[in-house]
Amino acid sequence: MAEAVRIDGKAAAAELRASVGGCVADLKARHGVTPGLAVVLVGDDPASQVYVRNKGKATHEAGMASFEFRLSAGATQAEVLAQVAALNADAAVDGVLVQLPLPGHIDETAIIDATDPEKDVDGLHVANIGRLVTGRPALVPCTPSGCMVLIRKHVPDLVGKRAIVVGRSHLVGKPIAQLLLAAHCTVTIAHSRTRDLAGECRRADILIAAVGKPEMIRGDWIKPGATVIDVGINRVPGEGGKSKLVGDVAFDEAVSVAGAITPVPGGVGPMTIASLLRNTLIAACRRRGLADPDV
């Protein structure tokens, strides 16, 4: 059988970012509005620093205002809450994102609860999760909405398709299951206690891997021709003492079985920031009573 189509997340993300940029220019010209995104980083985790820098750069490139706030690793919960409250009250800020994970002494749920749901561009506030589940206009978590963009490109008709989501995190597994359900897929959510996981996966036309276990999903777990979306980003030892990134799917095996598959890196990863920009634009429009942008 022919090798799977490699789903190009970099190209899809560039397309989405350009489309957001066009809408931002339009919003400025017609309404004098510049959407603003505020990112809060607590502590000095190197990976989070890279993410935050990349978010700031992408925000500027889309024509939006970017605000960055850095708090020390020793910042108290009250200090982080005060920062979030100030951003909730700041009219120039449409989106508030507190980079996760937070240092262990800070209660992440309390920080998410304190974020104004209308500015919750991570889509993690219970109000947004409730809206998503009940089919109301929500701010949807970024990685899942990016996955849906990739899926729709390769599977134009989702109605009745069997989808399996391996992983049940709040950030990815649960929201993507809701998005697939809303798109009329028949959805299975699998996890560490699922019996016969390989058999469950083999029935799926669309497989979403979001477990954070390097190459756990093997080639012979995949239905021939299925669309495989690999959300995993795992650093493992590579050749010559260097480390390398692998997904949750054994790519070299899966590529000869699947119909289409996202590589790691260059698949789902780039979509997250593009979706964040889209959410910021949507929040900016909704907060002013304007129609949702066409992105």
Ligand code: GUN
């Ligand atoms: N850390 C890793 N991914 C994310 C994300 O999507 N949002 C936030 N806030 N932190 C993250």
